[in-house]
Amino acid sequence: AAGVIQSPxxxxxxxxxxxxxxxxxxxxxxxxxxxxxxxxxxPQFLISFYEKMQSDKGSIPDRFSAQQFSDxxxxxxxxxxxxxxxxxxxxxxSSTNRGREQxxxxxxxxxxx
Amino acid sequence: xxxxxxxxSHVSVSEGTPVLLRCNYSSSYSPxxxxxxxxxxKGLQLLLKYTSAATLVKGINGFEAEFKKSETSFHLTKPSxxxxxAAEYFCVVSGSPIPYSGGGADGLTFGKGTHLIIQP
Numbered sequence: 548a549a550g551v552i553q554s555p556x557x558x559x560x561x562x563x564x565x566x567x568x569x570x571x572x573x574x575x576x577x578x579x580x581x582x583x584x585x586x587x588x589x590p591q592f593l594i595s596f597y598e599k600m601q602s603d604k605g606s607i608p609d610r611f612s613a614q615q616f617s618d619x620x621x622x623x624x625x626x627x628x629x630x631x632x633x634x635x636x637x638x639x640x641s642s643t644n645r646g647r648e649q650x651x652x653x654x655x656x657x658x659x660x
Numbered sequence: 661x662x663x664x665x666x667x668x669s670h671v672s673v674s675e676g677t678p679v680l681l682r683c684n685y686s687s688s689y690s691p692x693x694x695x696x697x698x699x700x701x702k703g704l705q706l707l708l709k710y711t712s713a714a715t716l717v718k719g720i721n722g723f724e725a726e727f728k729k730s731e732t733s734f735h736l737t738k739p740s741x742x743x744x745x746a747a748e749y750f751c752v753v754s755g756s757p758i759p760y761s762g763g764g765a766d767g768l769t770f771g772k773g774t775h776l777i778i779q780p
Contacts, residue, residue: 580767580768582767582768589750589770589771589772589773590704590750590768590770591770592767592768592769593767594767595766595767602766603766603767605767637703637704647754648706648709649768650706651696651703651704651705651706652703653702653703654703
C-alpha cells in the first residue's frame, strides 16, 4: 500500500539559511499534519491542513510557514534557520472519511550547522 | 486540553517475559488514544488505537492495551518480549473527540516516551 512520502530524507543547512520540506500524503487523504521531533524528544505538533486550508496550529515558530497545494501535497518552509531547528520532521496524513487516523511518513532529518 | 503521562522513561525486561508500559491520560471528553513505536532512526509506526469500540484493544506484534476510564489509564502490554521489541514507545492522545464530529484536524499530543530495553 502507498505510504506518506517525504523529501528530502536528509538536509543539511547553515544558520540563517532557508529550507523547504515536502510531504506527499497517501492518495485520497485530505489532511496533512507536520510534527517536529528534537533529539531525544517526543514529537511536537506544528500545524495541520484540511482541504488546503490551515486547520490546527501547534507550536510552530513564526519563522516557519506551510501550505497545502491543490494536489494535497504540503510544504513546510523554514527561514532564518537556527541550531535548535535541527530535528526530525514528520509529516502525517489522514482521511476524514476514515476517522482521521494519522499515518506517518519516514521523516526528514534536518541538520543546521 | 488533553495530555498523556508515561510513567516510566525506561523499562527493562528479559526476553520472553511480559512487558508493561504505563500511560495515564487527561481529557475533557472521551479521547482517542494510540500507542506508537519508533525504532532507532526510524519513523513512527502505529501499534494500536482506542476509539471507543472496545476497551481491550489488540494491536500488531502481540501488543494489546486496555482503556480504563475509572483509572484514566491506557497501559500497553505484551505477554512475551522479543528482542525486536526494543524501541521507543509513545502513548498518544488525539485532539479530536470521539465519535468524530467533524471540524478541525487536530494534532496529536505525544507522551514523553518509554524506552524499552530487552535483555537477552
